[in-house]
Amino acid sequence: MSRVDFGSRTAVLRRGPFSIRFRMRTALIGAALALATVVVAVLALCLGDLPLSPVDVVSALLGSQEGLAHLVVFEWRLPRVLSAVVFGAALGVSGAIFQSLTRNPLASPDVIGLSAGSYAGGLIMIIVFGVGAGSVPVAGGAIIGGLLAAAAVYVLAYRNGMHGFRLIVVGIGVSAMLEALGVYLILRAKLEVAMVASVWALGSLNPVGWAQFVPAVVVVAVVFVALGTLVGPMRQLELGDDAARSLGSRVEPARLWLVVCAVALTAVVTGAAGPIAFISLAAPQIAKRITRTAGIALVPSALVGALVLTASDIVAQFALPDNLPVGLVTVVVGGGYLVWLLIHEVRRRR
Amino acid sequence: MLGLAAAVGALIAAVVLSIVVGSNQLGPAELWHALTAYSGTTTDQVVVDLRVPRTVAALVVGAGLGVAGAVIQALTRNPLGDPGILGVDAGAGLFVAIGVLLGAASPVQYLPFAFVGAFVVTVLVYVVGSAGRGAPDPIRLTLAGVAVAAVLTGITTAMTLLDPVTFNRLRAWSAGSFIERGFDVILPALPFVVVGVLLALFCARPLNTMGLGDDLASSLGTNIVRTRVISVVAITLLTGAATAIAGPVAFVGLMVPHIARWIVGPDQRWIIPYCVVIAPVVLLVSDVIGRVILWPSEVPVGVVTAFVGAPVLIHLVRRAKASSL
Numbered sequence: 001m002s003r004v005d006f007g008s009r010t011a012v013l014r015r016g017p018f019s020i021r022f023r024m025r026t027a028l029i030g031a032a033l034a035l036a037t038v039v040v041a042v043l044a045l046c047l048g049d050l051p052l053s054p055v056d057v058v059s060a061l062l063g064s065q066e067g068l069a070h071l072v073v074f075e076w077r078l079p080r081v082l083s084a085v086v087f088g089a090a091l092g093v094s095g096a097i098f099q100s101l102t103r104n105p106l107a108s109p110d111v112i113g114l115s116a117g118s119y120a121g122g123l124i125m126i127i128v129f130g131v132g133a134g135s136v137p138v139a140g141g142a143i144i145g146g147l148l149a150a151a152a153v154y155v156l157a158y159r160n161g162m163h164g165f166r167l168i169v170v171g172i173g174v175s176a177m178l179e180a181l182g183v184y185l186i187l188r189a190k191l192e193v194a195m196v197a198s199v200w201a202l203g204s205l206n207p208v209g210w211a212q213f214v215p216a217v218v219v220v221a222v223v224f225v226a227l228g229t230l231v232g233p234m235r236q237l238e239l240g241d242d243a244a245r246s247l248g249s250r251v252e253p254a255r256l257w258l259v260v261c262a263v264a265l266t267a268v269v270t271g272a273a274g275p276i277a278f279i280s281l282a283a284p285q286i287a288k289r290i291t292r293t294a295g296i297a298l299v300p301s302a303l304v305g306a307l308v309l310t311a312s313d314i315v316a317q318f319a320l321p322d323n324l325p326v327g328l329v330t331v332v333v334g335g336g337y338l339v340w341l342l343i344h345e346v347r348r349r350r
Numbered sequence: 351m352l353g354l355a356a357a358v359g360a361l362i363a364a365v366v367l368s369i370v371v372g373s374n375q376l377g378p379a380e381l382w383h384a385l386t387a388y389s390g391t392t393t394d395q396v397v398v399d400l401r402v403p404r405t406v407a408a409l410v411v412g413a414g415l416g417v418a419g420a421v422i423q424a425l426t427r428n429p430l431g432d433p434g435i436l437g438v439d440a441g442a443g444l445f446v447a448i449g450v451l452l453g454a455a456s457p458v459q460y461l462p463f464a465f466v467g468a469f470v471v472t473v474l475v476y477v478v479g480s481a482g483r484g485a486p487d488p489i490r491l492t493l494a495g496v497a498v499a500a501v502l503t504g505i506t507t508a509m510t511l512l513d514p515v516t517f518n519r520l521r522a523w524s525a526g527s528f529i530e531r532g533f534d535v536i537l538p539a540l541p542f543v544v545v546g547v548l549l550a551l552f553c554a555r556p557l558n559t560m561g562l563g564d565d566l567a568s569s570l571g572t573n574i575v576r577t578r579v580i581s582v583v584a585i586t587l588l589t590g591a592a593t594a595i596a597g598p599v600a601f602v603g604l605m606v607p608h609i610a611r612w613i614v615g616p617d618q619r620w621i622i623p624y625c626v627v628i629a630p631v632v633l634l635v636s637d638v639i640g641r642v643i644l645w646p647s648e649v650p651v652g653v654v655t656a657f658v659g660a661p662v663l664i665h666l667v668r669r670a671k672a673s674s675l
């Protein structure tokens with residue numbers, strides 16, 4: 001039997017009846033990204049009003065009960081840092097699913113109206129019902145809003161099948177309507193409520209504690225497990241519906257479940273921390289470039305998302321005089337990276 | 351020609367509507383008195399000092415945004431071209447926020463900042479979006495515009511959050527509205543819009559040939575570089591002036607050229623005049639809707655255009671081929 005040339009170095013792990021084949025480059029870069037995320041997370045645990053040394057942080061994490069370090073790390077900083085890691089990963093995966101399904105780098109939750117739906121849902125809770133930002137009702141509103149927006153965009157864009165371009169345009173339209181609704185709500189609110197709502201609306205990890213983190217992470221974990229069974233069909237869908245069908249995938253159910261998973265990921269993050277912009281758009285593209293995979297890979301996207309969001313949160317907290325919402329940093333970092341990427345590609349093409 | 355006459359008729363109707371409808375319900379006699387024999391009564395002031403300026407503002411802003419959208423769509427061969435989507439609004443917004451921090455207090459002082467912002471972003475997005483030579487690829491251009499717009503909006507928002515006074519002052523402006531826009535801001539902006547429209551008309555023929563592709567356009571005698579430069583200048587003037595008056599008003603630049611194309615077909619020499627007429631109709635009707643929908647309080651026109659424009663956009667894209675150029 002002749003060897004198949006996959007175009008890149010690959011390795012195969014076998015254990016009993018199971019085997020997994022992966023590209024060496026993807027595995028190495030994935031490991032490097034994971035390591036970088038851990039380093040940045042430890043750094044984030046060190047920084048703050050009470051600076052800690054990495055040794056203090058690590059020993060506190062390993063179970064030392066001594067002094068303030070335990071309290072500071074576990075009660076104050078860990079929920080925030082862990083949520084940056086988990087939410088970043090969730091956003092990266094959510095974007096990767098949408099970009100894979102539509103075969104279009106623009107079709108991330110930010111662009112196709114999903115984030116705007118969660119935003120509007122959460123904002124209605126904050127301004128109309130007067131609940132605090134980051135609370136469970138806001139999360140509920142964000143999830144309902146995200147699902148409704150996704151359903152609306154899907155129904156409006158579906159016409160003899162789904163078309164990537166139409167999906168984006170409909171998404172931009174729906175987003176614009178929902179954002180206009182948000183502007184209107186903020187404009188009518190009192191200045192103090194408007195400031196609170198505006199900060200939440202940009203995506204901030206400030207209000208995230210264990211109470212917000214635990215329910216969100218449970219949902220994210222469940223979705224990640226469910227995604228494990230959907231990766232195969234997702235790869236086949238990338239080949240086109242006909243090819244996927246002929247390879248034995250049930251196309252429409254697989255697509256529906258993938259969309260539900262992606263919606264759930266974005267909506268959960270939005271509910272807990274507000275719409276953190278641009279991670280879901282940029283992370284899969286960054287991952288694709290540095291791993292040089294042909295399609296959009298989920299695990300590298302998750303790792304890039306986690307790394308970018310954790311690092312951005314450090315910048316948001318400490319780089320500027322005031323504690324800014326992390327969403328502003330991710331917008332500038334993610335958007336700036338995309339601009340740089342576009343310029344870079346132009347240079348290479350010449 | 352018949353279509354243009356109908357559009358002008360609609361424009362006149364919209365102007366009348368904009369002067370008649372408002373939170374003060376006035377009879378025809380009072381309106382007529384205000385317009386013909388201004389004597390400084392409250393109703394006269396409502397009509398002449400509030401409704402007439404905002405109607406004129408809608409005319410100017412509409413013409414600016416509509417034509418800017420048409421030129422962007424033609425220049426980039428991109429049906430999604432819109433000052434908002436390509437970030438030109440956001441650039442003007444960022445520089446206006448910088449202007450407010452530096453002490454600009456009224457929309458008329460926003461004007462130079464808005465021009466600088468619009469120009470910088472138009473050039474930046476165009477350079478990033480194009481491959482250096484040739485027309486920019488629509489997907490790349492949209493991607494560049496979305497990215498640049500997001501970055502600039504993020505920076506603007508960070509600035510306003512760090513400074514609550516600026517936040518409050520920009521809050522009404524950044525929703526896009528014609529409230530309290532007097533002739534003191536409209537008149538300085540008007541010449542720029544007029545020049546912008548004239549430049550756009552001057553470019554209409556070359557833009558038509560460039561729609562066939564750059565190679566064919568050069569062989570037909572079109573000076574491509576000159577056309578691009580003039581188009582960018584026109585976009586800057588039109589969007590900068592419109593944004594300085596009203597704040598970012600989304601979707602007018604996107605939807606109006608589609609409506610114009612739907613009526614007259616793909617000839618830019620006709621699309622641009624139609625945009626001059628249709629865009630103000632859309633804005634005026636949106637503004638009137640904004641005034642009555644929550645009477646006696648108001649919804650900013652930028653919010654209404656998003657609600658009016660987005661369904662139109664979705665409808666257009668659901669039609670088989672309406673959105674292609």
